[in-house]
Amino acid sequence: MAQPARRRRAAAAARDSAVRRRRVPMRLMLPSLVLVAMMAMLMLRGYVHSEILADHRIQPEASASKVPDEILDGGPVIDTRGGRHTTLSVPDHRLVLTFDDGPDPEWTPKVLDVLKKHHAHAVFFVTGTMASRYPDLVRRMVDEGHEVGLHTFNHPDLSFQSKKRIDWELSQNQLALAGAAGIRTSLFRPPYSSFSDAMDDKSWPVTEYIGSRGYLTVVNNTDSEDWKKPGVDEIIRRATPEGGKGAIVLMHDSGGDRSQTVRALDRFLPDLQAQGYRFENLTGALSAPSAHTVVTGVDLWKGKAWIFLVGAAENITGVLMVGLAVIGFLVISRFVLMLLLSALHARKVRRRGFRWGPTITEPVSVLVPAYNEAKCIENTVNSLMASEHPIEVLVIDDGSSDGTARIVEAMGLPNVRVIRQLNAGKPAALNRGIANARYDIIVMMDGDTVFEPATVRELVQPFGDPKVGAVAGNAKVGNRDSLIGAWQHIEYVMGFNLDRRMYDVLGCMPTIPGAVGAFRRSALERVGGMSDDTLAEDTDITMAMHRDGWKVVYAEKARAWTEAPETVQQLWSQRYRWSYGTMQAIWKHRHAVVERGVSGRFGRVGLPFVSLFMVVAPLLAPLIDVFLLYGIVFGPTQKTIVAWLGVLTIQAVCAAYAFRLDGERMIHLISLPLQQILYRQLMYVVLLQSWITALTGGRLRWQKLRRTGVVGAPAGGTNERRPVI
Structure with missing residues (x-):
């Protein structure tokens, strides 16, 4: 009797498990429902505007022989x-x-x-x-x-x-x-x-x-x-x-x-x-x-329901069209600003004799927060040992369970210290490192990142200007040979680094990348160090620097090679955290909009730009693809395709210019059209999920990405002599 009962319970458990596996994740369901509703409203509008199922043929006059x-x-x-x-x-x-x-x-x-x-x-x-x-x-x-x-x-x-x-x-x-x-x-x-x-x-x-x-x-x-x-x-x-x-x-x-x-x-x-x-x-x-x-009766209510739905479709699609106009304006404006201001930035930093101030030669402290980075940490530390600038390295092991700290200790390298702590998160690890650092300039990097020999030297030179409180480096994708890696490579070069040049000229850099950034110790102490209030501690600290009156600049030659996510699931987790953390940081520093003085510039220019280009624009951007699909299927097909190709051409020009500034090979831009069709849609859904989480008051946990250690130590100091992968 007991054995059949156990078998029945096991079968029931298996069925329950199968149901759970088949259940559509909420992060996919909600954006999908929004997209389906949007398309349904467009279809209904197209129907009542005779764009769908309409037949405009006219029969030529025929014989009247059959007519009485x-x-x-x-x-x-x-x-x-x-x-x-x-x-x-x-x-x-x-x-x-x-x-x-x-x-x-x-x-x-x-x-x-x-x-x-x-x-x-x-x-x-x-x-x-x-x-x-x-x-x-x-x-x-x-x-x-x-x-x-x-x-x-x-x-x-x-x-x-x-x-x-x-x-x-x-x-x-x-x-x-x-x-x-x-x-x-x-x-x-x-x-x-x-x-x-x-x-x-x-x-x-x-x-x-x-x-x-x-x-x-x-x-x-x-x-x-x-x-x-x-x-x-x-x-x-x-x-x-x-x-x-x-x-x-x-x-x-x-x-x-x-x-x-x-x-x-x-x-x-x-x-x-x-x-x-x-x-x-x-x-x-x-x-x-x-x-x-x-x-009367059911027929009347059917009619009223129809009129209500048509009215809703008219109103909603009217709003969507306004949104399309807004996103079109934002996209074009961003491209124009990026091209113009990036050109100004390149001309400024590359002109003969340009210097930030006195050459920085004193040693700096490099902090490497690490949590289960056993596959990457050896390459990371070895790359720092090849640095052309004098450094001390502090590896802060944040409660790793894979022996990360033991690997570093076993390397027995000079000027490399390991600090162990119970798992408390990246901000706590960085603050622990700041407290133990010996020098006044502190470089921060991720445990899955490798530096070129010249990276630290290039990264700290802007501190020759006493007004500079933080410096953003040039983060690059090391594992770019896969399709998803190539798409992220385009995004990093065009979307991040070209943006940083633009924000540098505007004086409102929004983010010091966690993979490669440097800070003045006194500036960090004045803003209270790294905060765990948000999931984007790098964006949070950068905004805090601006509000405290410090300049934040971009050092394009300070290159760091990071391991980008290699699966859609890992990419989803990373970008979900980034976008949600950015929203948190914007909300935390919202009062900068009304502040005066030096910090007010960031509030008046930087915060609105970040909100428009990093939160609002990506949220509205799916409208471009929704109307593209609608136009291709229901017309005017030719005009729709020409318009989309026009936008793609503008993006390609921006991407090519960004690749030229970074000295990158143009071959990776072959995948740009496919990136716009597939990769961008994933980013839309991620941002929409972040909005839903924010609006519903959800709390997102820190999500550790699984690393493979494919990004090796750099072989040289130029883009042509990039890290071995």
């Missing part, structure tokens, strides 16, 4: 309900004004105002797309006593369509009417229709089918041709029937500039009323029951 003579010779109201083939005409001295293609937010209200002014009624044949977008105008038509008829949803030529598509056009049109005004209608006018005698063997079967669905087909026998904009007098002449006859007059309240129609209507109505004409609804002129029936 009583239809060709009859009136403009065609009744094929119940198998009938009859027509109706409007009695003499009665005019039925009909307006097609609306409602239009600009011209329909003006038409309604003129009709109300002259106590006249009309029939508005509305399309479902316009009725869905402007339900208030449909409601006003009904409230003011006008009749509403169907003009299909997307305005296709029904001669091309199947019966299923015709039913769909009618039902969607009725759905829009139900939601807008709570009615159904039995009146229908086919798009591109004309007089009864223009009926042919293509349109007649459609008319018969429409009648079988319970609709009266209404064409016209007097065409004002107002869509041609022939002038007010000509519109009036064409709309006036001869000899006091009744007529159904075709006009338009949408589809372009209808100012001539409105002016003609304001003269036409009183003139013909003075001649004894009455302007009535169609059913009123024919003495027939109303074409409207009230919709």
Whole structure:
């Protein structure tokens, strides 16, 4: 008995484990839901703007051989309900004004105002797309006593369509009417229709089918041709029937500039009323029951839900388009600023005779915080031993469990000390190192990073300027030979180092990279050392330096080779921590915006720039790809692709310039287009997850990346003689 029970429990546990493994992580689910919702809103908007599922073909005129003579010779109201083939005409001295293609937010209200002014009624044949977008105008038509008829949803030529598509056009049109005004209608006018005698063997079967669905087909026998904009007098002449006859007059309240129609209507109505004409609804002129029936119950709520969703799609996509304009402006502005200011920076630091001040020759302390860096730490320390500048090395082992400290101690190198502590985090390890350092200039690096022989010397020279409190070095990706490594290499050279040149010129460097940075001890002591308030302690300390009045600069020749994440999971963890920590740092130092004096420059320039370019812009950037996908699929495809290629060209120019400044080979830029399509999307989702964490008050733990030790000690001091990988 016990063994079968154990087997059942084991099977149940296995099923539970399988369910857990299949469960989609929240970090993927939430951004995916946001993306799906965004695309759904765009699709709905495209649908009601006739960008999706629209058919703009027009059937050429065909033979009338299949059309009964009583239809060709009859009136403009065609009744094929119940198998009938009859027509109706409007009695003499009665005019039925009909307006097609609306409602239009600009011209329909003006038409309604003129009709109300002259106590006249009309029939508005509305399309479902316009009725869905402007339900208030449909409601006003009904409230003011006008009749509403169907003009299909997307305005296709029904001669091309199947019966299923015709039913769909009618039902969607009725759905829009139900939601807008709570009615159904039995009146229908086919798009591109004309007089009864223009009926042919293509349109007649459609008319018969429409009648079988319970609709009266209404064409016209007097065409004002107002869509041609022939002038007010000509519109009036064409709309006036001869000899006091009744007529159904075709006009338009949408589809372009209808100012001539409105002016003609304001003269036409009183003139013909003075001649004894009455302007009535169609059913009123024919003495027939109303074409409207009230919709209730489920159908009414379906209609209201449809109108609500269309309104939401309009509003949301309107906001998205504003966001697209904003991100477009930010992207172009950032590229322009990076190019201009980086050129200024390069010209400044590379001109002959440029010096920060007196040459720094005194020894410095290099702090290497290490937590489980057994695979990397030997290469790191060996690279420091080749330094051209006198240094002491302090390896602060933060509770490693893989023997990191023992490896360093076993190397037996001079001027290398190991400090052990219980695991307390990187900021605590750095503060421990600062407390034990002998010298006034302190260099900080990561345990997975290697320096070139000249790195320390180049990194500390800016301290010849007594106003400089911290220096950012040039962090480079060592393991760049994989695709994901190449993408990060492009990001480091273009996105980080070109940015640092720009921020250096602006005097508001946002981050001293943890892989390679240097600090004046007195500056660190004045701001309280490294803080664990955020997960981006490097950004936090840099902002604190600015607020304390210190200059923070960039030393491009101080190169450090770091091991970048080699898997998507590791990259996700690293960038999630970075982006969330940056948000924390911005929030922590938000009061810098209102501070005065030297520190106020960072608050007025640096903090807004960091917020815009590092937080807001990446958050809005997915809009570029969403609209790109929409434009490729639904059009205008060619313009969309050209626009995207234009942005890619600008990025390629910036990247090529950044690679030239850094002395890098251009071969890695081959993967730039693929980086924009795949890698950038990952960064979007990471940032979105960081936003969600921040807004929901989540707390992110420090996440240790798994290292491989593939970045070896540097072979020389130039980019051409880079570390062996």
